[in-house]
Amino acid sequence: MFNGRYGVDKFNKTMVFLALGISIVNIFLPYGTFKTLLSVVSTALIVYTVFRMFSRDFIKRGKELQKYMEVETAFKQWTWRIKANLKKLSIESIKERRKYKYYSCPRCLQRLRVPKGKGKIRITCSKCGNKFEAKS
Ligand SMILES: [Zn+2]
Numbered sequence: 001m002f003n004g005r006y007g008v009d010k011f012n013k014t015m016v017f018l019a020l021g022i023s024i025v026n027i028f029l030p031y032g033t034f035k036t037l038l039s040v041v042s043t044a045l046i047v048y049t050v051f052r053m054f055s056r057d058f059i060k061r062g063k064e065l066q067k068y069m070e071v072e073t074a075f076k077q078w079t080w081r082i083k084a085n086l087k088k089l090s091i092e093s094i095k096e097r098r099k100y101k102y103y104s105c106p107r108c109l110q111r112l113r114v115p116k117g118k119g120k121i122r123i124t125c126s127k128c129g130n131k132f133e134a135k136s
Contacts, residue, residue: 006055011068019045101136 022042110127
């Protein structure tokens, strides 16, 4: 079937998965411009995938694959960086929550951070200067 044809590569696989993903999401969307647009996109992806599979121009398809791999690598690095940052953020906020207690100023609702485990303390609001007592 694929004699002399380009066949399947990573780019094609990703496009098929993307088209499938879009179609699944589309099931749950209400009728409208966006739904139509998405179905056009997923159809275009499938058409392009089939076109690439049956293509005889190996050089062009190879170049496309190379371009795709560059984009995929950049995307992976980008998502990895976001994940690493999110992880760092959540670890920091957990550490913070262990050390501090949060209060809202009764007068101006400013959020105030006080160290934990100091017993009954007087808190002075950093925004309006209001003083109130609280247990830390
Ligand atoms: Zn205040």
